[in-house]
Amino acid sequence: MFDKNIYISRRKKLKELVGDGLILIIGNSESPMSYADNAYNFIQDSTFLYYFGLNSPDLIGVIDVENDKEYIFGKEFTIDDIIWMGQQKTFKERAAEVGIEKFVESEKLEEVLEKAKLKKQIIHFTNQYRIENSLKISKLLDFNLDDVNKKFSKKLVAGIIEMRNLKKDYEITELEKATNVTREMHLTAMKNVKPGMKGYELVALLEAAAKKYNATTSFHTICTTNGQILHNHFHGNTFKEGDVVLLDCGARLENGYCGDMTTVFPVSGKFDSRQKDIYSLLIEMFDRAEECTKPGVTNKFVHLEVCKVLAKGMIKRGIMKGNIDEIVNIGAHALFFPHGLGHMIGLDVHDMENFGENNVGYDEFTKRETQFGLKSLRMGKELKAGYVLTIEPGIYFIPELIERWKKEGKFEEYINYEEVKKYLDFGGMRYEGDFLITENGNRRLGDKMPKYFNEIEEILKNNN
Amino acid sequence: MFDKNIYISRRKKLKELVGDGLILIIGNSESPMSYADNAYNFIQDSTFLYYFGLNSPDLIGVIDVENDKEYIFGKEFTIDDIIWMGQQKTFKERAAEVGIEKFVESEKLEEVLEKAKLKKQIIHFTNQYRIENSLKISKLLDFNLDDVNKKFSKKLVAGIIEMRNLKKDYEITELEKATNVTREMHLTAMKNVKPGMKGYELVALLEAAAKKYNATTSFHTICTTNGQILHNHFHGNTFKEGDVVLLDCGARLENGYCGDMTTVFPVSGKFDSRQKDIYSLLIEMFDRAEECTKPGVTNKFVHLEVCKVLAKGMIKRGIMKGNIDEIVNIGAHALFFPHGLGHMIGLDVHDMENFGENNVGYDEFTKRETQFGLKSLRMGKELKAGYVLTIEPGIYFIPELIERWKKEGKFEEYINYEEVKKYLDFGGMRYEGDFLITENGNRRLGDKMPKYFNEIEEILKNNN
Structure with missing residues (x-):
């Protein structure tokens, strides 16, 4: 209080x-x-x-x-x-x-x-x-x-x-605490993951890490080796050598302030070369978002900038083809990134979502789009100093969605379905942090989190 | 399933x-x-x-x-x-x-x-x-x-x-599993408690112990050094040398079956002589309940037998005086044991309490009493083979209740208020296990739990 x-x-x-x-x-x-x-x-x-x-x-x-x-x-x-x-x-x-x-x-x-x-x-x-x-x-x-x-x-x-x-300083202090408890939940998971473990065993450890600070989870933890399943609340899978865990969880402090982060990390301590490659593209997307996020731009603009990085990276890898702007304009990239870049966070993990997503994330100047992908962007409006929001790009290979689009011949001019086929077993990755909009740009809340793949691997190096 | x-x-x-x-x-x-x-x-x-x-x-x-x-x-x-x-x-x-x-x-x-x-x-x-x-x-x-x-x-x-x-064998198997996860929650707490720890730090560990089996808690954990506060959901106290922790918690398996146990254990590893003395009386009450619990008797009878053990023990210690049967009949002992001996347990921790306590715990032959103490007995009716219920006697020194009764001069002929005064700082203790009614008697579910004070101290001996 x-x-x-x-x-x-x-x-x-x-x-x-x-x-x-x-x-x-x-x-x-x-x-x-x-x-x-x-x-x-x-x-x-x-x-x-x-x-x-x-x-x-x-x-x-x-x-x-x-x-x-x-x-x-x-x-x-x-x-x-x-x-x-x-x-x-x-x-x-x-x-x-x-x-x-x-x-x-x-x-x-x-x-x-x-x-x-x-x-x-x-x-x-x-x-x-x-x-x-x-x-x-x-x-x-x-x-x-x-x-x-x-x-x-x-x-x-x-x-x-x-x-x-608009979060005041004393609220940002609390959000920073929530982010740091959230950070500890993730680091605890990273330091304890190993092959043979069940998802819920890892969840047990990270929830205990929150509870040590008298915090609970701010939403139902996603802890899965099937990151491509976006609404995945199942914790019953056994982690195998070669798997990558996608962990999306956050702390809710006793006073209500919430944190929310996503990390991905390899069960065996090392990403394989394909995982490393897609993960690097994911972090390029995240870094681009961080670069663009500042007062005066809309979060929709930031989202679309991130989508361009994705489209460019997918073209480079032969998975997509054609013109980047056209791809993003028509929404073909959303096959791999069907959700939005982020949402406001505060006393609710999706702050004030009870009042309706559009009332919080949109206004008279920025209206919600209906295009697949963009329609799932919760926060689209112009950013102001004092906002706190998440940045959470993802790259997914969702077999059911790929199959459906392929069958429909959807965006064939932009998507190289033959190449996509090679990634059907890949799963999905997301990386997420919590950011304060400052006067001139933004500041990621909390102590330094591992982000680049070598930083992630460094945390896991003593696990076995 | x-x-x-x-x-x-x-x-x-x-x-x-x-x-x-x-x-x-x-x-x-x-x-x-x-x-x-x-x-x-x-x-x-x-x-x-x-x-x-x-x-x-x-x-x-x-x-x-x-x-x-x-x-x-x-x-x-x-x-x-x-x-x-x-x-x-x-x-x-x-x-x-x-x-x-x-x-x-x-x-x-x-x-x-x-x-x-x-x-x-x-x-x-x-x-x-x-x-x-x-x-x-x-x-x-x-x-x-x-x-x-x-x-x-x-x-x-x-x-x-x-x-x-009436629980079938395949349900008893699940209830036994739930009891064993509950047991592990308690043993985890006992093996990790030490002075300086916060209540929620211990709760973190025991909830993780449940989660490791993909179980959650079957109700809000009570983990406190103020055991005399019966509805105590606060986990923010710091454990001190000399304190006794009262832990009442249980596991809920993914399939719904619940466990429920209460233990008390000394923060510093050893009970002091007064704690040992009252704890021994508590376990006498528990053992008496175990002795009486069988098909054909009412649980109200068992409750009252346990109350007699309490009254006798309190007389022996100079805290009460007079005739045991009179004390129990009039309800004077309820100053120290104001709740009931137990409740049914199954897919709900208070099984089927949604249908009304009296519909589950009473019938046309055994009606619910209104006397203080006895009125809080959830399960009063005749026991049958196949019932699963808790046995959970307690001994509490509740300053507010003692003060009120003393002021009213209530049961002065049975209660030695001068002696009670010496226990105002004592707190409260409860011990609880889950029992199946068998054809001839009962069986405590789960693997052996420490019960006598030396067994409890044995578990804690390596804590410091």
Whole structure:
């Protein structure tokens, strides 16, 4: 939790941006696993965390803009709670720590809302991603459940995104910590991988590396020797001599800030020559992104620059042919790089994705494309100093996709399918880091990570 | 997943028990953390897993009892899915592996239900613990959301509990595996604890021990030096010389079967004499439970026998006074043991608790008590061969509870508050194992666990 003045000034700014009515921000409840009392680890709604700081279930924050009042609604601990849970700071005390004087029992929320309705105040709320929170809103505001995600306040959502997009120094400090825990997860995996190991054995070690810092994983870890399968959550494969592991994982600090990195590394400690060759092209793409990423350019531009490096490299290797600009323009390279270059990161690993990808990653000047590949780019808009985002190019040989395109004769003038065939057993590679946009360019967060293949091999050299 | 004949015969038995209408069993969906695409690890509904075996989200099982038809409804993979997720067995193939020939697209479910409604078939469903599943039922059957958990089928729930209560050999094999992974989590913690360590550092190691077997934790681990705080999920304390760690954790195998154990062990490797003294009484309680636990007695009886051992031990130590039977009858001992002796365990760590504790742990012959302490006993009813349950006595000195009772003058004739005062800094201890009820008695599941204080100290002897 930050100093209370941070929360006070965040709410003040939000009041100015929204300008009228009353703002309702719903905190998360516990999510039951297999019965009500056995819940997943609690994850607070990131917007609630941002403006109200308290990391406990069943709280609702209210900012009455017009009457300049702020509340947190919840349920205070009873003496019985204390007996089972030990001495606790009261919620009243904890609310005061984030600058809220009015901690009020939940039942009173309806009264406050009734008054606002009588005065015809606008009640602003955000769109919801958990059905129980939609239900709360539908009950509080007498909406049909299906209407909640239609009637949300676009002004409120825009204001929140505008503020959360720009990371302050004290947030960057936390994101840097999250990146360093993430780094340690990757280095732990690299230093322990060996043939015969199961994916989940490696995951066990890297999750423990996060937990040592009281961090969890910011999303479901991808740890696979089939990197070409993009949505791959399976950890049951046994690593073999010659395999390359693709590891995409990140830490989520107790305070919510997230890291996200991808590395690839050879199970046996050394890349073979073909792996080295494609990996080098991947890092050329990454370096090009790093070179282009700065305020004033769009991330879509950076993405396309990276695609040109890919197209050029594929032509050089005889896998593609023709003109680089034409290839990238028509999207033929996306056979090998079907996803986007990156996404915003902050209190969510895809920061604020609950508000809709396009609301975070696009604006009136940069619209989302529909072309295969480019349509998967989450972050397209112009970069500004203070943004934190990932750079994560990939090169994949996806047999099912290659087969489909080949059958359709798709982009035959640019793709040398005979040559592609030789890579059907290759798999896929991705490399990812987290970057802050600075005044003049960018800065990769965290301590130095191995990147070039010799740096990777150096880390693995004592494994066997 | 078991052999398909197991699922076929389970459904056959359930059909016989329910006898009419159509049975609707809702599988779980993904639970989002902070936006829709970032979900917690998927946990399938245990009843769906029991009858339909498939561990994937968004499936619904239907058993049409009257027309002897069985279906799984869901969404088959598309070619696009295969491109992003790799080659997959189709749901049709996977359904066939659990003996279901009819894997049908979800949209058709309404048709099947409409037909049943026209024929005035009863549609049986269970009460729900996830709001999204209640919503599904409310939409499918045109109920008010609030009515779903009122209009559920008591006959169906009773049939499921009757079947799942009695564990078959192939389930006991899995529960034994879960217990052994749980055992390894505990031994790992014991062998690595030392002064200066943070709680979460120990949790990191024991969760990795589970993950090595592709298992997760079956509930939120309790790992604390404040064992007297019963609902204690905080892992941030630093272990000190002289502290005793209370560790309550368990493994959940990938197939759903759970383990659950509690141990206590001294941070510095040796219990002090007072810790040894109270720990010895705790193990007397545990041993008494083990002695009494057999078919034909109620678990309430076993609980009360254990309470007598506690009362006797407390009298011997000058902490309580008076007649043992009176103490236990009036519940004065519950100051030191305010929870129940144990609970059923299976595919849920509190098995089937989603159906209501009383429906699983009590019956027409054994009703739940309201007395403090006894009211927290989850499992009270008569034991039968095939039940698997935990035995977990505890001894706690809870300052807030002691203070409250003392102020009220509660049970002054049985409690020597002056003597209790000396233990206000003691904390709390619990010891827990998982037991199968056999034809003649019981069997503790898993390989031998250290229990007596010298066995515990033996495990820790090389820690420093």
